[in-house]
Amino acid sequence: MFSRLCLAVWFVLHLSGCAVYQQPVDSSKKAYGHTTQLVLPEGVFETVAVESEHDIFTLDDVQKQQFLAFFYAAERQHVPSHKRLYEYLEASIEGFHYRGETYNARHAYHSNEGNCLSLAILTTSLAKLAGLEVEYQKVNAPPVYQRHGDLLTISSHVRTFVYQSDFESPDGSVVLRKPRMVIDYFPQRGNISGGQVTYHDFVSMYYQNLAAEAMVENENHTAYSLLKRAHTISPRNPETLNSLAVLHRRAGYENAALQIYRYAQQHSAGSVNLISNFATLLEKQGDKDGAANLRESIQHIEDDNPYQWLDIGEAHLSKGELRLATKYFSRAVENAPYLHEGHFGLAKAYLSLGKTGHAHKALKKAYELAAFTPEQHLYQAKLSILETRY
Incomplete structure (x- = not known):
């Protein structure tokens, strides 16, 4: 990604x-x-x-x-x-x-x-x-x-x-x-x-x-x-x-x-x-x-492809543009709330913003949606780390 x-x-x-x-x-x-x-x-x-x-x-x-x-x-x-x-x-x-x-x-x-x-x-x-x-x-x-x-x-x-x-x-x-x-x-x-x-x-x-x-x-x-x-x-x-x-x-x-x-x-x-x-x-x-x-x-373009918004969110996240990253990950979640990647993106953006509670909630949702996928183990590990701080 x-x-x-x-x-x-x-x-x-x-x-x-x-x-x-x-x-x-x-x-x-x-x-x-x-x-x-x-x-x-x-x-x-x-x-x-x-x-x-x-x-x-x-x-x-x-x-x-x-x-x-x-x-x-x-x-x-x-x-x-x-x-x-x-x-x-x-x-x-x-x-x-x-x-x-x-x-x-x-x-x-x-x-x-x-x-x-x-x-x-x-x-x-x-x-x-x-x-x-x-x-x-x-x-x-x-x-x-x-x-x-x-x-x-x-x-x-x-x-x-x-x-x-x-x-x-x-x-x-x-x-x-x-x-x-x-x-x-x-x-x-x-x-x-x-x-x-x-x-x-x-x-x-x-x-x-x-x-x-x-x-x-x-x-x-x-x-x-x-x-x-x-x-x-x-x-x-x-x-x-x-x-x-x-x-x-x-x-x-x-x-x-x-x-x-x-x-x-x-x-x-x-x-x-x-x-x-x-x-x-x-x-x-x-x-x-x-x-x-x-x-x-x-952000105002009408595009129902969540993968498009995930990519843009990752791009802004990598540049430290956290407000925009949050908006685009939210668009991904809005279009496909059942995709774990959007919630994980939000968790990363929220954590960088210091919004630990929001990050925990988003990461937990990503974990629940990633059942039986390789990513679920990653989310579980990150949840465990986050919960020691939260």
């Missing part, structure tokens, strides 16, 4: 692929009045051809025929439509191999591999062929960090719901939700359900991921073109705007990056990554007060 405290040192990008996305709002819509168009500086990057949204979800003819033959087979018509799709995925891509790369539907189907976003794209493609409704949900999981020179990528997780198309509610009954199947590539302990992800944000994730891969390879024109496409699809998506700003800053166009960050402040819901990177740039330019104000504002 302590190794994550240096996030602000590098340019931080968010990846969606096995790991979803940050905002449950639809970033393609205008929630702040009239949204002016982001004007990017000309002559910095060339625009190159990138994959269309249609192509992302298009399977080849053989792949379509294989699925439709299975889905419409007479012997399977007694199976509800959403379960038929699930069974096809289960049978045809058994042993789907996890890879960090993001693939379109054709590639994921053919190679039987990809990250969780790739599987969600393939699921969406099959659902479209069958006329089934899909939705996407953010899954909060311990993030995966990868450092590539001056870039630090943070992965998150998304899963897909496929709904039964031919469902009819019994007469006189009220049905709150149609039957559905969950397509989740990497379910594991510690995963916490998050907010809904809109279709526009889902598609923008694909381009964001490819852009991040291009940036790692210093293919800046490709990265720029992918991010422009993502921004067109979901104009208020904060992670797209963050990536655009990082791209310009890395290329030496800091004023352009500032312009993008200020646009994002006005026209997006913001994200922890975006505000952190913005603050780092202001600090580099000598605006320490502006950077400090931005870091204070992070």
Whole structure:
């Protein structure tokens, strides 16, 4: 956990692929009045051809025929439509191999591999062929960090719901939700359900991921073109705007990056990554007060991922900023009161503040929640030490 405290040192990008996305709002819509168009500086990057949204979800003819033959087979018509799709995925891509790369539907189907976003794209493609409704949900999981020179990528997780198309509610009954199947590539302990992800944000994730891969390879024109496409699809998506700003800053166009960050402040819901990177740039330019104000504002961002707040809490704790550390650990507890890590973070912050009673209460809660985990023995030992002082 302590190794994550240096996030602000590098340019931080968010990846969606096995790991979803940050905002449950639809970033393609205008929630702040009239949204002016982001004007990017000309002559910095060339625009190159990138994959269309249609192509992302298009399977080849053989792949379509294989699925439709299975889905419409007479012997399977007694199976509800959403379960038929699930069974096809289960049978045809058994042993789907996890890879960090993001693939379109054709590639994921053919190679039987990809990250969780790739599987969600393939699921969406099959659902479209069958006329089934899909939705996407953010899954909060311990993030995966990868450092590539001056870039630090943070992965998150998304899963897909496929709904039964031919469902009819019994007469006189009220049905709150149609039957559905969950397509989740990497379910594991510690995963916490998050907010809904809109279709526009889902598609923008694909381009964001490819852009991040291009940036790692210093293919800046490709990265720029992918991010422009993502921004067109979901104009208020904060992670797209963050990536655009990082791209310009890395290329030496800091004023352009500032312009993008200020646009994002006005026209997006913001994200922890975006505000952190913005603050780092202001600090580099000598605006320490502006950077400090931005870091204070992070606490007001709507993010239901407790692991995000745990990381920020640890970062402030390591720098002795105990008041902020307490706030962020409290946000983690607020979003996931059953995670022992948040209570342990609060215990450490309270103890450093000299609030022994509060620290004891938080540590005791962490101990209770950590049952049958390796951390429980650590908490027990610290409780014993603390109780000799308390």
